Amino acid sequence: MNTHLESQLSRLPEPVPPATLARTIMARVARVAEEQARTAAGHSISREEPVGRWNDVVGYVAALAGVAVVLTSWAAGRLQGRWWLEFVSSQIGASDLAPAVPNGIAVLGLTLGLLLFAAGLLAPLHDTEQRYRG
């Protein structure tokens, strides 16, 4: 009885799958493959990210350098300016101690610093915009 039952079970009929089944599966597979290819293309863009990150670093360094130059120029301008000489003159009673210190270098430094700062500030913004667009 057991052998008979088991031989019957081994001959259990296999239902016929719908005729369109294979075609439907392959259509879905093609869609998935297309998505995978698109994702892979996305990954290859993000693999270029070190370049973008390098640009960011350059930008931040430029911005910080700009701030540093502005601060230095401002400090140099203050030191080279007349206010402390005038202050000292007034304290010691000498009115012509303050020499004519040219402020041209300080102005140049300030301009350069502001330009560097602006370049640094704009560089990462430009890069982020590109990444979002991608």
Added chain:
Amino acid sequence: MNPRDASNRGRGEGDPRPESSAPAADPDAHLVRAVVRAVRGGDHEAFGRLVERYQGRLFALALMLTREPSAAEEVTQDALVRAFTSLDAYDEGRPFYPWLATIAVRLAQNWLHRRGRVAMREGQAPAPDLETAAGADALAALIADEDGRRLWRSVALLPQGERAAVILYYRQDMSVRDIARALGVTSGTVKTFLFRARQKLRRTLRAAQQKGEGR
């Protein structure tokens, strides 16, 4: 002594098949390896050969588990698409069909859980579709032979684990260990499923035979 005798194999002893199928024993190994390499190389059309090869077997398994042709179609589709997307996770050293069947079994189990939840929410017991007239008609469209249909229906009326074990073991030639992995149970549980299934089927078929003789 019959090696498949219930007293012996009911608890698992004397199983003539190896516990796990070796890669060399897989007749489709060459085809699978060629297709897997082609797909990994970017030729997704090559996957069509595996679809052609396994769709029938997988559909039978899904139909046996879900007992509903539309659900079986859905599960078969999802299983093969998932196999395609997870092909990188497939270990070429192992036979392909048990891996694929495991995916199909999990999807069919999910479908059955979902269906059970919906039925419970709507306050009705989920009845096996084969017991309805529409279900019988659908089965007739899929299995032409009347005797085959009767046997299929007897197996399909078994509890989920038992019917899955029967079709995977007897019809799809999977080893007990591979079936256990697919169903997420131990090998001992699979042997118990098979033992109980045989007992029930023997009773059912005997009753059907007596009914036939009584007419």
